[in-house]
Amino acid sequence: MPGYANEAGWKSETERPAFTAKNRLRFLRDYQKRAVQALQDAVAEGRSRFLFEMATGTGKTLTAAAVIKLFLRTGNAQRVLFLVDRLELEDQANKAFVVYLKNDYTSVIYKERRDEWRKAEIVVTTVQSLLFNDKYQRLFSPTDFDLVISDEAHRSIGGNARAVFEYFVGYKLGLTATPKDYLKQFDSKKSNTRDPRELERRLLLDTYRTFGCESGEPTFRYSLLDGVREGFLVNPLVVDARSDITTQLLSEKGYAVAVADDDGKEATESFYQKDFEKKFFSEATNRLFCETFMRNALRDPVSGEIGKSIVFAVSQNHAAKLTQIFNELADAFFSGKYQSDFAVQVTSLIPEAQQFTINFANNKLLGSANFEENYRTSKARICVTVGMMTTGYDCPDILNLAMMRPIFSPQDFVQIKGRGTRKHDFLELLFDPVMKQQLGKQEKTRFKLFDFFANCEYFEEKFNYDEVLKLPQPQSGEKPELPPLPPSGAFQYGGADTLAAFGEHQIGERGMKIDRMFFNKFEEQAQGDTALKTLVENAQWDQAADYVHRHLFDKPKEFFS
Template sequence: LFLVDRLELENQAYKNFKELLKNDYHSVIYKETKQDWRKAEIVVTTVQSLEFDNKYMRLFSPTDFDLIISDEAHRSINGNSRAVFEYFIGYKLGLTATPKDYLKNIDPEKINQADPRAWERRQLLDTYKTFGCEKGEPTYRYSLVDGVREGYLVNPVVVDARTEITTQLLSDEGYSVMVENEEGEEVEETFFQRNFERTFFSDLTNLQLCQTFMQHAQLDPLSNEIGKSIVFCVSQKHASKVTQQLNELAERAYPGKYNSDFAIQITSNIPGAQEYSISFANNNLNGHTRFLDGYKSSKTRVCVTMGMMTTGYDCQDILNLAMMRPIFSPTDFIQIKGRGTRRWTFKYQRKDGSRLENFTVAKENFKLFDFFANCEYFEEKFNYDEILLLPREKVEPGGGGGPVIYLPGAEVFVPDPLKAFKETLIGLDGMKIDRKLFERFSRPILEDQTLADAVENHQWEQAVQILRENYANKPEDYVTIEKLIKSEGLDRRLTWKEVIMRIFGMIDHFKTRDELLEEEFQKFVLINKPEPEQVLRIRTFFEVYLTDPEVRAIIDKREYPALANNPKLSMEDLKALGKWRDQVPAYVKDYIPINTYLS
């Protein structure tokens, strides 16, 4: 049994098993062969498929598999998914490039005395402990150095490019601009790299990053166009802006070659994003290249994302990765860099009269564009034995060592930062007084090292407790959940965990009820694959059941005649749902916190 936690990983695992082991083993994807999966030796599935409605217990015996392999084991067997992993009793193998070491430098006696549940959670989440590697060493390790040395992987060419603004954002002093305070007075405010595309915005900076990428990106060795690339952004809004800028630059550089599809945004708010990522790997996203007839390479050259294409995504012919965002997690950095390390041979066959000419070029490296000194941070400054610290760079004459890219028009922009910055701040969600309330509330929290440590280690109960005890309901601002909901204009309940995630930059805004609902429904569709003709009907039922307590009570008690005069859901609608009438409520109860959707 080969367990994954995302659809694209399911597809690529099956493709590789089939390609490499087809002569010896029969491989299947479980959801495509539910009735005769026992005829196969290798069964590939998402853990969600088995988890839904406890399918793993109803349809499988604990002894059905001799070997259970968990791909991306640092993530795929956490939470409720752990039950699936523990249910089967065969040999167990975990695969990961970034194991989670939650027991590192922890004193078991102290933490057990202080909070026994925290100690239990750490043991459950620790990848080494899960697989019996008590001393923090894996059963088998194959490093990037090993892979490169033995010819299986390639190293990057790091491109350290910093604009005037990003150089200052990275410095201890930060980047200072004049802004208007609540009294209408101009005051100096300083921003750092964490603020980029969150509270500090500069379209000219984004444009310079895109231009630098376009000018220096590694080219496809056969078609001579920009090699296939992934760009990592700060947020969905940032990804949207970067995508637009790249498409505009591509249209000017290569007129007639693209139709605003040189770059495509692949984030969770884009319908069909997962399918786009699969098509990109299969070299048919928006068709094939127009640079070389008959050459099988994707017409779209750049995927712009946040995190969807970070962990486990396998696209071997990637030639460029661009980090247009600061990165503070070593796990994220390793996973991003790993997207480019696969080897690949570029092939093209051309017919010359009666003769066929074959062209092949091996991938020797890839370019890693680093616009926020991430490589320097993890190479020289990150403390691998302690909690993650903010990266800092000292500004020195000439730009601090490393190529400095100066913004065109920077002299025009620098004297007039207030106009651009001010306009962007006004554009943030909420009125000025609401923003200032949240900013004033956030500032001391960000400086609380104990709370920051809890957040960094995902100790959410501890983080929420610190926040509520030390900062909420205080006379200075008297911030409550209800006040935040009102100030943000939310149409649903808010949790303190979400507040903490917003303050520490893990989310860029509080999602509305509709946004959360759409995300949950897309998950439901991906896992359950309803018939196309039923999707709209199921979508309506899904929303009504989640958001209307009266309808939910009627469905749960099976008092269906009470729907006779209900304007949201009729008896006819309920009958037309068929099996989904029961499957939707079961899914909601198992996986969705209903309280979040209450007003």
């Protein structure tokens, strides 16, 4: 609505909120405008590849829509390809583009309009769809798309997917919520490694190179800390819950079990957190996890039922166990309200799992309005998943996340935590004016992050962000030394388990250490400045402080302070 400012509904400040909502007007926030302007500046410098590093919940899709409109309106693109790496993200992105751009342009999902996609300005598809039988080469010309946007770029251009991305000529924009600063460096002169962090870092560095950011600086960055500080995102209330069993699994000695060796003699075998639900199984521990969650989860402020939640399990089998326990507990906690539809397993082996994720976000998974007929919210309250709902999944009314598994990847941890950081107005889906008035303002100001394996502590205190990863170099003529085999066999614990420790801690504006790693770049930049180094070595502290203020602070790209 280009003429919105001249409408009476906009001119009246009292009517403006209702006018904006009725006409679904969307305005770019200041930082989203800065992202678009940063891209324009990059084009002016002759660049054709760009990377936006924006925290989960800061509107990457809306910003992408603005970029698309800019390119189409100015004639710099006739058609845009938007690449995602999962089916539910395909549907999510296309719906967003239809809402944002329907008055100007047509957006379609390729597989739904195979014969008519040329009639649309925006084509959304999964990378896998174009890769199948080399479809991208057989059915498309390299010049069919003038702008290619890769959502969750660190995932959708990995491996074979790179071929699809590079096939099309023209401008390339990558979107990612995962900064590269979690892992410092690795010794690239060595040939290979078993350390997954090295692979993760290579993937992130490769993402930066692919989008023309060899310096390691994205075209535009907006972090979780920025979003929290400016009131657009929320930080978690961490619930640290440890049982007798997990406390032992987390210890240096592990959970020791007496077993018989090959000769029939008694031996000791130890299990650790990485073995949980892989080699070490405990029904009592899983039940304790679920009971602790049910008693402490945040409630929906309108209906009073347990807030929408995502639980992350070790494996598909583990997800099935947890789903069953949750449904049993729901029958006990809320008699007659749920018929095994309180919790739903959402993993790749479950038919319709992709649709489940969409229905959960749209508040109609297995029904809706279970407690309050005028309030639309999903009847199913918990999705139990392994990896399907970790990245790019947009569901702002999530109130609880539970890590019922150990996590060792900083990227996975950030993505899981990011599922809860979006703000939400719960009154949007309440259609009873009287109730709205009675309840007053009901905005999401926090979410609970249940941590049953001390993951937050690990990334705050134990994970070595500065470690230089040394990769093993096989000697010529010799076989590389392999790590010892893990202990053989599985152990089924049949006893009871009780809560050993329980605590809640609200994360403040300063964020978690993993959120602050961005500031390590200031340290690197300062230490790499030879003029500053000379002043420090000569103990010229006043001059050094003045130099920092004049040369390092408040520069347009970083805004260190």
